[in-house]
Amino acid sequence: MNKSRQMLDQVCQLMDAGPDTAAMQQLLALIGAPHYDDGILEESLLWTDYLPMIDSMPYTREQRYLHMLWEIIDRVPLGLFVSFAIPFRCLIAERLFKKVGKNFIAHESCRFNFGNLLEIGDNVAMNQGVFLDSKGGLEVGDYSMFGEFARVFTHNHSESDHMQRTYKKVKIGKYCKIYTAATIFPGVTIGDYAIVSAGSIVTHDVPAGAVVSGIPARVTRERRSEGNSSQQFNHFALKDKSFQED
Numbered sequence: 001m002n003k004s005r006q007m008l009d010q011v012c013q014l015m016d017a018g019p020d021t022a023a024m025q026q027l028l029a030l031i032g033a034p035h036y037d038d039g040i041l042e043e044s045l046l047w048t049d050y051l052p053m054i055d056s057m058p059y060t061r062e063q064r065y066l067h068m069l070w071e072i073i074d075r076v077p078l079g080l081f082v083s084f085a086i087p088f089r090c091l092i093a094e095r096l097f098k099k100v101g102k103n104f105i106a107h108e109s110c111r112f113n114f115g116n117l118l119e120i121g122d123n124v125a126m127n128q129g130v131f132l133d134s135k136g137g138l139e140v141g142d143y144s145m146f147g148e149f150a151r152v153f154t155h156n157h158s159e160s161d162h163m164q165r166t167y168k169k170v171k172i173g174k175y176c177k178i179y180t181a182a183t184i185f186p187g188v189t190i191g192d193y194a195i196v197s198a199g200s201i202v203t204h205d206v207p208a209g210a211v212v213s214g215i216p217a218r219v220t221r222e223r224r225s226e227g228n229s230s231q232q233f234n235h236f237a238l239k240d241k242s243f244q245e246d
Contacts, residue, residue, distance in 0.1 A: 004084045012091055018062045027069060031088075032076045044068070048113050052165065053135050057114065066096040067115060074108045086243050093120065101142065103244040105237050106130075121174065123244050125237035126150075136167035136186055141174030143235040147198065152184045173208065175230045182217075193230065195223055 010030060017023035021038050028035065046067055048059060059067070070092050073079040086105055093100040096115040101122035112118060112132040121142035129149040132138055136154030152172075158164035168187030172178070176190050179198040190196065191208030200217040210219045225233075236244050 004081070004087075007084065008087050008091070011088060015066070015091055015095055019065050020062070021065075024065045024069075027065075028072070031069075031073060031078050033072050041065075051113065051135070052163070053114070053167075057116070063096060063116065066092050070096070070115075071111075079108060093118075105243050123235065125235075125244075127180075127237070137169035139169070139171045141172060141176065141192065143174055143230075143233070144172055144176040144178070145235055145237065146178045147180035147182070149181045150178045150184075151182070152178075154186050156186055175233055175235055177235075193223055193225075193233075 007030060011027065014023040014027050014030070019027060021041055024041055025035070025038070042061065046059070046064060048054060048067070049064070070089060073085055073088055079085045085108070089106045090100070090104050093104055093106070093115070097118040097120060098116050099119040101120060101124065103123045104120055105125040107126060107128045109128050110126050110130045112134050114134045117134040117137050118132065119139040121140055121144070123143045124140050124145070126146040127148045130146045131151045133153045133155060138152060138154055152170055154170050155165050155167045166186070170184055170186065170188050172190040173192035173194065175193045177195045178184065179196060181198055182196045182200045182202065184190065184196070184202045188202050188205055190202070190206045191210065193209045194206045195211045196202055196206065196217065197211065197213035200213050201215045202212060202217045204216070206212050206217070207219065209223050211221050211223055212218060213220045238244070
């Protein structure tokens, strides 16, 4: 067994311990993060803890520790080692997200707020810098992919009173591609096999199999399948289907 696999087995065992504060200290040491006194860890709060929605959906300490680990792995040298960092994030997602399927890939700097409102299918891949505002709920179907710095929002604010918020779930179908710097607005449904072009801002539902572009995004054409079935779309993020081989 290689060293990364041994470390990941240790991570799994420690995460299954809650993780409580003692396990969190061991996890921090294992990934090369600084040591903090127990009191500092137990009293520390996240940005999410200051969002109004936290009153109705508070993070437990264990959830907070898992969220911290998600962000900390990007801030330690070990986070550069993809063979460790991608499975590490998967272990967190399995314990923090509402649902996550097999072979989930998240590159560095992917961020979300309420992980417990994320529902992720099989073989979903997210490139660097993806931001998921999941406060209103977010579903992502099997084999869908996000390009660098794509963004999804599930809430908005009243113009007359910023503290008045509206939450609307976003649904992204299977085999979708959300390209670089695209933005999806609250309440939108992206149909299966659809493509959102780079830089587009999606304010309305996207039909299955459509390609949308622009600000606001509009349907420009149908996806070119070249006669391929969805299984032949090869929605794999990395060379040789790394991390996604069944």
